[in-house]
Amino acid sequence: MSVVPAQSCDAQCAPAVELRGVGKTFTSRSGRVDVLSGLNFTLGSGEFLAIVGPSGSGKSTVLNLLAGLDRPTLGTVLCQGEPVATVNTGIGYLTQHDSLLPWRTVEQNIAVPLELRNVDRMEIAARVRDLIAQVGLEGFERHYPSQLSGGMRKRAMLARTLIYDPPVLLMDEPFGPLDAQLKLVLQAELLKLWSARRKTVVFVTHDIVEAITLADRVLVFSPRPCQIRLDELIAIPRPREVHEVRFHPSFEEHYRRLWAALEPPARRSS
Numbered sequence: 001m002s003v004v005p006a007q008s009c010d011a012q013c014a015p016a017v018e019l020r021g022v023g024k025t026f027t028s029r030s031g032r033v034d035v036l037s038g039l040n041f042t043l044g045s046g047e048f049l050a051i052v053g054p055s056g057s058g059k060s061t062v063l064n065l066l067a068g069l070d071r072p073t074l075g076t077v078l079c080q081g082e083p084v085a086t087v088n089t090g091i092g093y094l095t096q097h098d099s100l101l102p103w104r105t106v107e108q109n110i111a112v113p114l115e116l117r118n119v120d121r122m123e124i125a126a127r128v129r130d131l132i133a134q135v136g137l138e139g140f141e142r143h144y145p146s147q148l149s150g151g152m153r154k155r156a157m158l159a160r161t162l163i164y165d166p167p168v169l170l171m172d173e174p175f176g177p178l179d180a181q182l183k184l185v186l187q188a189e190l191l192k193l194w195s196a197r198r199k200t201v202v203f204v205t206h207d208i209v210e211a212i213t214l215a216d217r218v219l220v221f222s223p224r225p226c227q228i229r230l231d232e233l234i235a236i237p238r239p240r241e242v243h244e245v246r247f248h249p250s251f252e253e254h255y256r257r258l259w260a261a262l263e264p265p266a267r268r269s270s
């Protein structure tokens with residue numbers, strides 16, 4: 001298919017993310033695990049990439065390498081044109097785990113990254129207010145995480161990730177455990193925020209429908225050592241209505257190709 005999605009980055013954009021011949025082997029008492037072996041891909045600025053693949057294929061490992069939380073055994077990981085050598089403060093990383101601080105309110109949690117950067121208190125207050133409105137948490141500013149629903153906690157974590165305006169956003173199955181309806185609501189909000197802010201996004205998911213709904217492009221990883229089985233451009237125009245995407249004429253074709261590229265174990269976990 002030669003259709004380029006309306007909002008994908010064109011060839012002239014400098015890559016926001018680049019993996020060049022990246023290998024990653026973990027060595028532990030139980031032995032060696034070759035997770036990545038010569039992985040290459042490039043992601044344009046403002047592009048929304050989804051990654052799907054079997055459990056254990058190396059999806060989170062790729063995010064950790066981009067975040068600088070781990071080092072490649074071979075090759076180079078670049079973010080915004082720079083090799084990632086230490087913890088990468090130029091990215092926002094939304095993991096699948098609930099990482100809100102339980103002793104801080106919503107607004108205090110969202111403020112953390114700015115406090116760590118010694119931003120002026122007035123500016124912090126203004127930016128927190130703005131983000132709270134954007135993620136739909138008005139009225140819950142003074143609530144503690146234990147007083148929030150699962151979806152609200154995800155919104156608070158998303159706001160905390162966006163508050164320092166990172167150009168690149170890494171998301172590791174952020175909506176995985178949520179119910180289907182809430183997932184749609186949060187996907188719609190994410191697309192709205194992404195359209196307004198044009199971050200480069202790397203979004204890991206086990207859900208093929210979610211990948212097609214959100215992304216410009218979907219990579220399918222093979223079982224480890226991970227190779228890219230399929231690099232699928234999503235030919236569904238934007239803006240997208242999350243609950244309408246599956247009725248678009250191109251949806252079925254994308255779904256079939258992605259499904260076929262996944263190994264049986266991944267199909268089961270999807």
Ligand SMILES: Nc1ncnc2c1ncn2[C@@H]1O[C@H](COP(=O)(O)OP(=O)(O)OP(=O)(O)O)[C@@H](O)[C@H]1O
Pocket residue numbers: 026027028033035053054055056057058059060061062224
């Ligand atoms: N720090 C580590 N030490 C040893 N092995 C590790 C480490 N981190 C990851 N691994 C192994 O690397 C492989 C890839 O893990 P990774 O978390 O990247 O997979 P994944 O594709 O994100 O899986 P899932 O879909 O289940 O989240 C797994 O076999 C995992 O056990």
